[in-house]
Amino acid sequence: MRRPLEIKAEEASVRSVVSLTSALETLSSMQIAKTKNKVLISNQFFDEVWNIYKQIRVDVFFNFGRTIDETPINKELLILITAKGGLSGDIDNRLIRKVVEHYDEAKNDVLVIGHHGALKLKQSHIDHTYYFDLPEHDYVNVDPLMDIIRQYTKSRIYYQNYISLSQQEIKDVDLSDVVSSKGRVADLSTLGDDMVTEKTYIFEPNSYAVAAYLENSILRLTISQFIYDSRLAQVASRFKAMSAAKERSITNATELHTEYNRAKRSQVDTRLKESMAGLKKLRAGGAE
Amino acid sequence: MADEKPQVEVATEPEQAAPKHSGKPTVAIKVYAPFKIYYEGEGYSLSAVNATGPFDILPHHHNFLCMLVPCNLKIQTPDGEKIIKIHRALMHVKADSITVFVDV
Numbered sequence: 001m002r003r004p005l006e007i008k009a010e011e012a013s014v015r016s017v018v019s020l021t022s023a024l025e026t027l028s029s030m031q032i033a034k035t036k037n038k039v040l041i042s043n044q045f046f047d048e049v050w051n052i053y054k055q056i057r058v059d060v061f062f063n064f065g066r067t068i069d070e071t072p073i074n075k076e077l078l079i080l081i082t083a084k085g086g087l088s089g090d091i092d093n094r095l096i097r098k099v100v101e102h103y104d105e106a107k108n109d110v111l112v113i114g115h116h117g118a119l120k121l122k123q124s125h126i127d128h129t130y131y132f133d134l135p136e137h138d139y140v141n142v143d144p145l146m147d148i149i150r151q152y153t154k155s156r157i158y159y160q161n162y163i164s165l166s167q168q169e170i171k172d173v174d175l176s177d178v179v180s181s182k183g184r185v186a187d188l189s190t191l192g193d194d195m196v197t198e199k200t201y202i203f204e205p206n207s208y209a210v211a212a213y214l215e216n217s218i219l220r221l222t223i224s225q226f227i228y229d230s231r232l233a234q235v236a237s238r239f240k241a242m243s244a245a246k247e248r249s250i251t252n253a254t255e256l257h258t259e260y261n262r263a264k265r266s267q268v269d270t271r272l273k274e275s276m277a278g279l280k281k282l283r284a285g286g287a288e
Numbered sequence: 289m290a291d292e293k294p295q296v297e298v299a300t301e302p303e304q305a306a307p308k309h310s311g312k313p314t315v316a317i318k319v320y321a322p323f324k325i326y327y328e329g330e331g332y333s334l335s336a337v338n339a340t341g342p343f344d345i346l347p348h349h350h351n352f353l354c355m356l357v358p359c360n361l362k363i364q365t366p367d368g369e370k371i372i373k374i375h376r377a378l379m380h381v382k383a384d385s386i387t388v389f390v391d392v
Contacts, residue, residue: 038323041322041323042322042323045321045322046322048389049378049389049392052380056353138322138323138324139321139323139391196351196353200351201350201351201352202350203353203354204339204352204355205339205340205354210353210355213355213378214378217392220392221322224322228322
């Protein structure tokens, strides 16, 4: 059996892990509330722009804002949105696993957003073609990303989706499909007077220029929305990981405390036994 | 929309009484980005710049959709003039309501 002092020292270190994970859990919970609120506010903005876009769009096929004379790279670009660092739970590992299943060196180029994802990808022996840090601020400038996306025939985005505090899923979508499907009007007759047409609106400089501009804007907003969603899922995953770590460390600390009490009791018992034995011996000696 | 030829004449809106502030007609204005509302409230007019040049939107303006170039948006409000510097934006005017989507 270990000495009580050793157990006590170990218990103290586990207790500090409890305090640390508890602080990180609280921090993650605050971040979730903040990020969730921001995502909700931004969704209202996105919905209004989408609503205009789906009424004005000219072409059912989304072509990433490319002109006819631009020849794209005949590969599929895989875009991975991952966390900027560790302590994000297993969410990045799950995303990388999904990418590895789909990846074909001859058919794909990889663009990674987030340092943690880039590291994990390297560990899976896949080299990324492009890398960007995960933006920390509210305003996300996705223009450099758009310039790259525009060069490829197809782009698939892997992102983390927040379902609930305890559940986050990895999703992958074809960017062109998602923009086309969101911009599709289910039933034109339902639009009624709200329809944006040349009969009911003045466009400047003209309707085609506005539609082309909106197509770029929508791509920009779609990517931003995926980044915001991923951020929320990442903080939720961190919260989940920290909660689990806290629970584990509390259990460990409790077990160590029981072990300490047992060891101390055993030490006292041993000493008591030794004293009793000594006393008996003394008494036996006195009787002689 | 793609099949329709641009028309010179535009349909006029049914006359509606615009909201008024101190006897002057006003228009509802909202200038916002995904995470920030720069201005939301009534205003007498909004001045901006697009590729064609500077322009003003007043109450009863026709439905209007345009891209704005980097400029200072000037909003005449009952509390005075508000100036908002924008880099890139989309303006949507409809039924005495102006919405400026910043950073799109």
